[in-house]
Amino acid sequence: MSKTIEKAFGKALRELREKRGLSQEGFGFECDLHRTYISLIERGFKNPSLKTIIKLSKALSIKPSELIKKFEKHLGRIES
Amino acid sequence: MSKTIEKAFGKALRELREKRGLSQEGFGFECDLHRTYISLIERGFKNPSLKTIIKLSKALSIKPSELIKKFEKHLGRIES
Numbered sequence: 001m002s003k004t005i006e007k008a009f010g011k012a013l014r015e016l017r018e019k020r021g022l023s024q025e026g027f028g029f030e031c032d033l034h035r036t037y038i039s040l041i042e043r044g045f046k047n048p049s050l051k052t053i054i055k056l057s058k059a060l061s062i063k064p065s066e067l068i069k070k071f072e073k074h075l076g077r078i079e080s
Numbered sequence: 081m082s083k084t085i086e087k088a089f090g091k092a093l094r095e096l097r098e099k100r101g102l103s104q105e106g107f108g109f110e111c112d113l114h115r116t117y118i119s120l121i122e123r124g125f126k127n128p129s130l131k132t133i134i135k136l137s138k139a140l141s142i143k144p145s146e147l148i149k150k151f152e153k154h155l156g157r158i159e160s
Contacts, residue, residue: 005131049127050151051085065148071130072145 007044008075014042016060016070030059087124088155094122096140096150110139 017027017038024042028035033055040046041056048056050064057067097107097118104122108115113135120126121136128136130144137147 005134009130047129047131049129050089050133051127053130053148054085063152065145065152068133068145068148072143 003044004078005075006041006047008078009048009071010042010044010046011074011078012067012070013038013056015074016062016067017042020060027059031055083124084158085155086121086127088158089128089151090122090124090126091154091158092147092150093118093136095154096142096147097122100140107139111135 017024020027022030024038025035028038031038033052037046041048041052053067054064057064060067097104100107102110104118105115108118111118113132117126121128121132133147134144137144140147
């Protein structure tokens, strides 16, 4: 279970960012978060806060609940 | 905008907890979080992490995305 949640969130974020054709740097700029922080989240090293989740979803032009739904899908894959 | 996000999340959590007829103490026990921490979240003083959001939603027997959807409704009410 260690880092399962963080890894699932990271995979969801990476998938959505790449779908938009954004680099970590460009995406970080959109979110007002540093590129290295985006990289840490995507690699499953961070447990993001609600406010960060909102920043990320705004930059992806989706609702926070949609980002969380994508996370749930990846979590289901990792756990099964 | 100060604390708007935290307040909306707190209202959503309180509504869902009360709907289940749970006290802050009983709910805290279910989540493995202290009653005072539940109180701080509900009053809008905390920016919960993804892991905390998952703990809260498990104790409410709903998906994290459903808890976030409820938060979005409250956020819409506060912002409008």
